[in-house]
Amino acid sequence: MDRRKSLQTMILGGAAASTGLVFNSCKTETIDEAVAESSAKYFGRTPEELERIEKLNAEELFNAHEIETIAALSVVILPPKEPHGGPLEAGVPELVEFMGKDIPTMAPTLLGGLMWLDHKSNTEYGVEFKSATLEQKKQICDEICWHDTKISMDKQALEIQFFYMMRGLTLTGYYTSKVGIADLGYKGNQPNVWDGVPQEVLDKHGVAYDPEWIAKCVDQSKRGIIAEWDDKGNLLT
């Protein structure tokens, strides 16, 4: 993402500019310059936090084969679909690698599970999991993708725990990515002016605003006018 551009959008965005979200030009420049200076990978980290991330990035948890196996499994779990791609476009293998190092207790399950996958695939089909046919991969997954929800996960077989973890990482990795957020349709994380639930949504869910309640709520056309009250706390502006 072009962060510089996004901040400019935030500052100059139509909705914001027209409704009293006022920035003076001097401030815009200051923010822009500082953003240009800051490293793209900084995302608000403290120096200590950044150092830890760099340290984790320098470590290797999975070898190339294991990463390929993770990628192969992730696209079985969540097949790519137009127009919003799938786990690979979402960076799922990279997330699995990072989290396995960031939360080290996850690593044994992931490493052990990958070994289990290949062992199972070799035993059944004489081929490593990543090279098995889609049908073969699905047959392996079918055995481990359901679990008894009454039993806590840490009491279940390793391969069940592994699949549960990989499915979780795949889904969370996808839906926290640019393509996944587009697939979900999330419209937030941008400046806007909240003025209530659209009427058709209220209708769809069978609820309505109480006019008395709404009368007390903010009149967004006056949001840029400085608040003044009478002595009793009644808003005058």
Add this chain to the structure above:
Amino acid sequence: MQIKESSEVYDVIIVGSGAGGGMATKQLADAGFNVAVVEAGPYFDPADPKTMTQMKWPYESPRRGAGTDRAFGEWDMSWGDWEVEGEPYTQEEGTNFKWWRSRMLGGRTNHWGRISLRFGPKDFKGKTRDGLGEDWPIGYDDVKPYYDKVDKLIGVFGTNEGLENDPDGFFLPPPKPRLHELFYINGAKKSGIPVIPSRMSMLTKKINKDRGVCFYCGQCSRSCSVYADFSSGSCLIFPAQKSGGKVRIYVNSMVREVTTNEEGKATGVSYISKDDRKEYKLKARVVVLAASACSSARILLNSKSKQHPNGLGNSSDHVGKYLHDSTGASAAGFIPGLMNRDTSYNEDGVGGMHVYSPWWGDNSKLDFPRGYHIEVWGGMGQPNYGFGWDANAFNEFFGTKVGGYGDTLRDDVKKYYGAVVGFGGRGEGIALKENYCEIDPTTVDKFGIPVLKFNYQWSDYEKNQAKHMQDTFEELIHNMGGHQIWGGKPGKESDYGLHAPGEIIHEVGTTRMGDDPKTSVTNKFNQLHDVDNVFIVDAGPFVSQADKNCTWTILALSWRASDYIIEQLKAQNI
């Protein structure tokens, strides 16, 4: 190693830069005094793009927002959480108190929930009501003028409802409820539980020329870069500097003790610079402690001298006693009526709830004293690490299988997105002398300063209150046509889900105020009984917590104490 002493004598040294310290800084600097603010953490400005997390996307981080480095998720604007590297605290065996510290300018005000509730008239007179704890030496009428001023200076949205114990104020207009909040309102109505617009310190409307107006990103916990929410740095300390005040900020400066002279009066503070690990001394006519209830108690207890052998201000032996946090219990429900959401609109809203339930109960019919309010959450929020993990867990409520894989998971995620409503009960625990923090002489932090040891256990009052919360949540979820999640309703074996003390991060009471120097640490102006030029303006002087959040009262009392300090300095009484 020689302690480095500055020759400058400040009028006032303020230790800590959160709500209490920020307000004292603003008032004392505006009054023309020469002020030094001593903060244990680094400088922080919510507008600095280098440290800013507001408007970040999860995919900008390799861990997608996970809470590995920051307990409330990696976008949360708190440097430090339950643990601060090199700064431990200890527990009495069999007890568990959790202590959140934010080491940064502005402290915890950078990430707090902005729920800004006044205490009501009953909240200052707990003992009169039910015989428990102690009454405050002041009442609502003493504080009201300051609440009014805080409302106008800082800005808080809400509505005047004319409720007896949830007083009216000078409110900005609230935002409209979100969809799940309408479900909550309807559900609560069925049980006769009141719901009103929430009262939070975000600017839904312009309040002055220096601060922006809320643009509804829902990320107040990340600290607002246009200063549209209340943080102590952006709303109090920076404005104090900007209006020409003499404010010198010492950051990365960990105060060890308040120094005193032969007469036992305070002369300033000594602190360790985190930059060079050397000890320094600053001098002032008045010392104001605002380091947080527990940190200020720690400083006092560590300030031992010939004149104050039991620690500064501790002739009563009450410093550290009566530590109490809000009670808290939580629940969440899956609400089928909220399934299959229309994602065509942005409902981030303000950071947190648009509606809440103030306490409604009648204690004469209940098995616990005092009350609690209900906070509500839900909606179509920004996905972060963990989102979609159990994509179809709610299938169990329809008798269909949970788990699997394939394209249908996409449908599951969308079907259930925004269909959860959660509740947080936040109530009043009783202040007990048996719950306290003290110095642990066996343990020091990495600056060589003896640390705090906590000893805190909930009584049956709080456990019974948590049970009532859980019964209420169950009823609300039922009323909303939902199913309780998170493993169902917690029972007696887990104290009804009552959070460990400290976890609600409203700890107060360690230096309580009172008229009797034998049973209190400060007088009603937050001034130490023992030493007239030392004041405490964090939540330490709270006699009781109320079922409100403490920040608005910290701000009001800090302003009130500051007015008193100004008066006393001008009269040359201190």
